[in-house]
Amino acid sequence: MSGNDTTTLRWLLKKMRIRNDEQVNLIIFLQLYSLFLQPLTFFFSSEFLETMEDEVILLDFWPSMFGSRVRIALAEKGVKYEYKEEDLVNNKKSDLLLQMNPVHKTIPVLVHNGKPICESSIIVQYIDEVWKDKAPLLPSDPYQRAQAKFWVDYIDKKVNSPGRKTWCTKGEEQEAGKKEFVEIMKTLEEQLGEKPYFGGETFGFVDICLITYYCWFYSYEKFGKFSLEAECPKLIEWAKRCAQKESVFKTLPDEKKVFGFCIEMRKMFGLD
Amino acid sequence: MAEELKLYGTWVSPFSRRVELALKLKGIPYEYIEEDLHNKSPDLIKYNPIHQKVPVLVHNGKPIVESLVILEYIDETWKNNPILPQDPYQRALARFWAKFIEEKILPLAMKVTNSEEKEKEKVVVEMFQLMKVLEGELNGKDFFGGESIGYVDIVATIIAVWFQVTQEVIGVKIVSEEKFPVLFKWIEKLKSIDVVKECIPPRDKHITYVKARIEAALLKSAPN
Numbered sequence: 382m383s384g385n386d387t388t389t390l391r392w393l394l395k396k397m398r399i400r401n402d403e404q405v406n407l408i409i410f411l412q413l414y415s416l417f418l419q420p421l422t423f424f425f426s427s428e429f430l431e432t433m434e435d436e437v438i439l440l441d442f443w444p445s446m447f448g449s450r451v452r453i454a455l456a457e458k459g460v461k462y463e464y465k466e467e468d469l470v471n472n473k474k475s476d477l478l479l480q481m482n483p484v485h486k487t488i489p490v491l492v493h494n495g496k497p498i499c500e501s502s503i504i505v506q507y508i509d510e511v512w513k514d515k516a517p518l519l520p521s522d523p524y525q526r527a528q529a530k531f532w533v534d535y536i537d538k539k540v541n542s543p544g545r546k547t548w549c550t551k552g553e554e555q556e557a558g559k560k561e562f563v564e565i566m567k568t569l570e571e572q573l574g575e576k577p578y579f580g581g582e583t584f585g586f587v588d589i590c591l592i593t594y595y596c597w598f599y600s601y602e603k604f605g606k607f608s609l610e611a612e613c614p615k616l617i618e619w620a621k622r623c624a625q626k627e628s629v630f631k632t633l634p635d636e637k638k639v640f641g642f643c644i645e646m647r648k649m650f651g652l653d
Numbered sequence: 654m655a656e657e658l659k660l661y662g663t664w665v666s667p668f669s670r671r672v673e674l675a676l677k678l679k680g681i682p683y684e685y686i687e688e689d690l691h692n693k694s695p696d697l698i699k700y701n702p703i704h705q706k707v708p709v710l711v712h713n714g715k716p717i718v719e720s721l722v723i724l725e726y727i728d729e730t731w732k733n734n735p736i737l738p739q740d741p742y743q744r745a746l747a748r749f750w751a752k753f754i755e756e757k758i759l760p761l762a763m764k765v766t767n768s769e770e771k772e773k774e775k776v777v778v779e780m781f782q783l784m785k786v787l788e789g790e791l792n793g794k795d796f797f798g799g800e801s802i803g804y805v806d807i808v809a810t811i812i813a814v815w816f817q818v819t820q821e822v823i824g825v826k827i828v829s830e831e832k833f834p835v836l837f838k839w840i841e842k843l844k845s846i847d848v849v850k851e852c853i854p855p856r857d858k859h860i861t862y863v864k865a866r867i868e869a870a871l872l873k874s875a876p877n
Contacts, residue, residue: 484753484786498745500752510741523729527717534719535703568703 437462438492440478442469444642446541447501448489449593449632454505456628457584458512470645502533505589518586532572532579532587539565540594547605548643551652559605563612570616577622584626592623592633599636600643658683661697661709663690665854665862667811668720669708674807674852675724679731721751724804736804750790750797751808758783758812765827766819767870773825780827787812788836795842806843813840814853822863 387408394404439455439462441448455462467478467488474486481490481497491498491507498507509518519526543565546558569591573579579587598609598620610617623629647653660676660683662669676683688697688707700709700716710717710726717726728736737744761783764776787809790797797805812828817840820826830837843849854862 493742496742498742498749500749503745503748503752506748507741507745510744523726524712524715524717526729527722527726530722530725531717531719534722 435460436492436494438465439463440465440467440475440481440490440492441488442467443634444639445488446593446597449596449634450501450589451489451491451504451508452632453589453593453628454508454518456632457516457518457589458508459515460508460512502537502590505586509586518589520580520585529580529586532569533590536569536587536590540591544594544597544601547601548603549647549650549652555605559601559607562601562605563607563609566609566613566616570613570619573615573619578619584623588619588623592620592629595620595624596633596636596639600640603640604643604647657711657713659686659711660684661686661688661694661700661711662707663688665859666707667815668706670852670854671720671807671810672708672710672723672727674810674849675727675736677848677851678736678802678807679727679734681727681731721755721808724807728804736798736807738798738803747797747804750787750805753787754805754808754812758787762816762819762827765825766823766867777825777827781832784812784827784833784836788833791835791839796839802843802846802849810843810849810852812836813843818856818859819863822860822867 390408390411391404394407399407437455437460439448439451441451441464443466452464465475465477467473467475469488477492478488478490479486481492482488482499485499487499489499489501489504491504493507493511498504505518519529540562543558543561546554547562550558576582578584579591601607602609624633644653658676658681660669660672662672662685664687673685686694686696688694690707693705697707697709698705700711701718704718706718708718708720708723710723712726712730717723724736737747758780761776761780765773765780768776790805794800796802797809816827820828828836828840844853
């Protein structure tokens with residue numbers, strides 16, 4: 382506080398009929414405040430906090446149902462991130478991807494403050510553990526958590542291969558894939574039961590890991606020549622319920638766009 | 654109410670032995686039930702209808718299945734002597750390496766055992782590459798978990814013990830001291846821990862078992 386400030390302040394305090402000795406105390410306090418405490422308020426200002434914000438980057442490929450899981454999880458938690466598309470159609474993996482996931486060289490990869498996390502189900506758990514104050518994705522009870530992890534493990538092991546066969550193969554292999562796929566969806570439908578979500582009342586880990594296949598169902602059905610709604614009506618009801626959530630409908634690519642992608646891929650593989 | 658903890662496993666399954674190791678590391682008392690996988694008990698089918706495999710942990714009547722899921726359940730329920738790290742990033746890394754072992758190394762190891770002579774060489778070279786990657790993760794540490802054994806070490810006991818036995822039987826050496834000195838040292842340290850020794854199948858019985866299985870598989874695939 383400058384000399385002028387002190388003079389003005391004393392005049393003001395006198396006008397307020399504050400006693401001399403109390404004026405002195407007040408002035409000492411204000412001087413100490415402006416010297417020590419006031420500068421610290423900078424650390425709570427938005428300018429400073431913005432520089433301390435997390436740097437979150439997602440390496441992904443738009444049709445990937447694994448990348449979508451991560452995008453939904455980040456959306457549920459309201460985390461801001463930078464999206465980087467990998468050119469996997471032309472197999473042109475970026476230097477960043479090769480550096481961040483040297484073991485598998487696959488997407489998705491989440492890079493959080495420079496540190497990579499790979500494998501979609503591991504990334505979703507990581508997101509839940511780091512941004513734990515909002516929208517819990519896993520239950521808090523250990524037994525319920527184990528159930529959720531079991532079903533995500535089941536989805537990871539069982540769904541992709543037959544699903545892929547329905548659109549990416551022909552003849553007997555395609556038929557077998559379709560049959561297996563429907564069986565697995567029926568098992569999942571049975572597990573869902575009467576609950577609104579796999580997690581119970583709220584959308585969670587298992588829902589996230591399965592719903593990202595929803596935009597692929599159209600392609601599976603078209604190429605495999607079957608109707609999942611006819612086979613698993615309750616599961617499709619669940620999928621439509623999930624698709625009403627903002628994090629889901631803003632993330633999942635349009636099913637017709639996915640279908641177009643499948644057509645391109647089938648041509649590339651010489652199937653059509 | 655007393656805690657009721659049952660583990661359904663087999664003496665030779667590396668997956669049920671993992672769970673035993675975790676329970677012993679935490680000093681948790683449990684009842685062990687030996688399953689005969691050629692004659693599965695009604696309990697096993699009741700508790701694990703989807704996969705009908707061991708291990709199954711039944712805690713106060715509630716079943717948990719899949720060894721990696723069980724390990725995490727044990728760690729979250731009994732918080733002493735933690736198996737997984739506390740830090741979310743370190744946890745993600747531990748889960749990554751466990752998955753790498755389960756989904757990349759194990760299937761390839763099975764291929765080494767089951768493949769024809771001509772294909773074997775190619776598969777063995779692939780195995781060497783994967784083991785080199787895994788070895789790199791030790792990176793100067795005594796164990797994958799750092800100074801003491803953790804989640805990845807428990808999952809990797811299959812490499813330290815079961816691989817060695819199979820390799821001896823089929824005469825293919827994957828983890829040798831010359832090729833993988835760091836991994837070799839880790840195996841020695843791991844096997845010297847008392848609680849780990851308690852969770853290793855008796856060696857002779859194990860060798861006999863593997864020999865019998867390989868012979869049975871050969872007979873099945875032999876042309877008539």
